[in-house]
Amino acid sequence: MSDQVLVLITLSIYLGFMLGIGIWAARVRTGNMVDFFLGGRKLNSLVVALSAVVSGRSSWLILGVSGAAYLKGISAAWVLPGYIIMELFLFLTIGKRLRYYTQSADNITIPDFFESRYRDQSGLLRIVAVSIIVFFFTLYISAQLSAGQRAFKMIFDFQDVLPGMIIITFFVVIYTILGGFTAVVLTDVIQAFFMLLSLVALPIYVIFMKGGPGELYSFLASFGSPDINMLAFGSLISIVNGLSIGFGSVGNPHILVRYMSIEKPRKLSKAALIGTFWNVIMGWGAIFIGLLARMEYPALQQLFDADRECAFLSLAQDYFHPILFGFAVSALIAAIMSTVDSQLLVVSSGIARDIYQKIIRRKDTVAEDKMILISRITIFVVMMIAFFLGIFVSKHKADWPIFTYVLLAWSGLGAAFGPALILSLYWKRTTGWGVLSGFIGGLAATLIWKGLCNKTLHWQLAEYLPGFVFATLCIIIVSLITTVPDGALAEFEKAKRREK
Template sequence: MSDTAVSVDADGAVIASFALYLLLLVGIAVYAAGSRSGSMTDFFLGGRAMKHFVVAMSAVTSGRSGWLVLGVTGLAFVDGAAAVWSVVGYTTVELFLFLFAAPRLRRFTGRMKDITLPDFFASRLGGGPGLRVLIVTVIVLFMTAYVSSQFAAGGKAFAGTFGVADTTGVWITAGVVLVYTLLGGYVAVALSDAVQAIFMIVGLVVLPVVVVASLGWGPMFDTLRALDPALLDPYAIGFGGIIAAVGIGLGSPGQPHIVVRYMSIDDPRSLRPAALWGTVWNVLMGWGAVFIGLSGRAVYGDVDALPGADSEQLFPFLANAYLPGIVAGLLIAAVFAAIMSSADSQLLVATSGVVRDIYQRLVKKDAADLNPRHLVTVSRMVVMVMCLLAVGLLYVPGMEDLVFWLVLFAWAGLGAAFGPPLLLALFWRGTTAAGAAAGIITGAVVTVVWYYTLSDVLYELVPGAIASTAAVVAVSAVTRKPEGADRMMSLLKGGSGEREDVHG
């Protein structure tokens, strides 16, 4: 999933409204700094006290990134109504996660005091430090590259919108994300994501309504039909194309920055209303993105009419053309909201792996109980180091190619590597640590190999997820089950662990 630059002419009204958006983020950071950030659970999970609306909005926005605001709108511009299948895929899968997988994960991790995804696997399956190191390595590798790409996208967006240098835009993007993440930890990240979700939904609903109203519903469809009848046919991409598009949703269970949202909610029972909010938001934003693409195609006719002949430039270009400056500025903020809502989440997840799973669990495992404030201080230091590392990657000659390569596989690779092991660990008592490790490695390898050999036949995430599932089942079948597997499954189902301290 890629993010690209925007390109519009910014006037004073656009700049003023965008400045208000940045001030709002800083205000959230100041507020969150006085809230829950005194322990590891506070800093990385908001004390497991987050309300369902915040969790729903944060999960949705951190999962979409600029791919929805820029990518899906551009895809709908090119492919027409068929772009809706990608929205159907992730909306359906994330509804399943909210309703069935997330409650089990929240109950178990609350009972076991788990803070990270590696924590969960270690508690549920055992496996010693090897499994923990494998998971952290994969997460940090992909997440750092992901954050780096988000900063690069933010830099290009600032350059195209406000006429500053790319490098200046990168540092502004990184600086804003760093400030509110350092000050408030998970609370600041989750609250800012929820606020940014509002910017995204406003942008993705208001803009298509305005454009369609100006064109007229019937005339817009007549124009599209005259350009290409296939633009109005959701089945025009064929069965294989539909499977590939829907298959995008298979990546959601394997994204640590999405999964950790479920672990932070105040009560497992609150995940049902969270499912409602998250699904409504996914549907509204997804359909809004598709209709921006369709209406934009009716307006401009061909991609050559867009800046750089780039269909992913459609959203900001259309906003600037159809809306007053002050409103356009707020809608352009939706682009940055999408970028930042992913960058902050990915940065915090990578940091939690380093501090919780490597520093606390492995490096300091023989030390007496570490002071919670010391761990939070270390976490803030690591956040800063990870942020600088992500920016620094953009300055290393040749490293940009590696970052691009890692991001290319970030969604599919993480989805295939972690999704099947996580779901099987949640629902199948026979899952073992060796099976999970085999699934993680197999999913990642098959995704990469398939991309370079058969990606024109089927999106690599689909075979990667299938191969990962097969590897977990096959290896688990011939390896020793973890001790206490029945008790673990009872905790997952809400047996003896149902009445745990939900803020633990």
């Protein structure tokens, strides 16, 4: 058999298995809204841990982080403690309190939580929150599709972006529509193992074939130029940028709903250990892949498409047997699908639950099966919009790499929702108007900083930290000059007592 056929067989088995999980999940757990969007709040520690980790990593870990390590060397590793420490913190503290509060208030979505926390009868908090989610997640998904088509382009020599994007879109839409949250998290578990094996096996095998760690160290140490020292820790700005990337984790709803879905809040402590282990191993695997790719392909033109974000694919294709390369490609597709399906579900819950049920039909009783149908239609529509936007992203990746598109959405959501969530859970003086100002301020600060300060003024500080800080200040200042809603303080204290 040709190499292409072997890769295709391996990839087909993987995709077929994902589809089978969706069909099975549709038969066992999609009966109501809590089932469809939170798996019935019955998931165990392993499933929640792996699902939270892989849904947060996406293609930016395999392609983006490895590409950053190829370009910058070991200094790219500063992104790892940024999100690893923050997500450990989320598992152990914020995630637990969010789980207690959302169950007691019967919240299914993050906008649900904000509305009930502040007794917002106007629906304004819910509408603004959903609008931000739809905007950033559509951009996020389109960037993932653009990343995925690169693998198909390499394997089958596609001259157009459409075939690869069509394949990924088809499979993600089908199993997400069929199985809802249960299908998403179960496929995440399988995808987590694909990602871990590829990110561990590939660098170990290449290091062995190249003569051991000493050869890699000697090569990296040979970069003595001030412009690039592959063993340098990086500038203060690069360190701050790397560490502050973790602020995005606090505000990304597709990660937060994982904590809301666990069977018992105390089990998040065990999930923290599992998730942190996975994060550390996968993160360093991506860094070593980038460093090894720089050793193997010192000139950028030697990489596929002369693109540093193809370091993983180029290395896997040259060193792995076609069957193993098929598994490596499956790992990349897994990273993409594990994020896209989660984000689609969050967007669909925002449209069906937060807009249709709670705003448009708030005075009526809407049947559960109708809500699930609306959610499934939303998944399809949003995926189609992201599909066409992904074509645009693919054609303009020279201006902004995939890593940049993903991190813009990541940091925007982190700034809009992160400070609002933390202060809502831990500061009883927070008000609905304060949170609303944080939503808008975080969104505006992220976009302005990215477009003006980074793109026009060429300031090196990335948008993650300024957006988060500005949103926090907005919430604190506005909360201090506005009134806490009636009943909000009592509910806040009740949730704290239940947690204890």
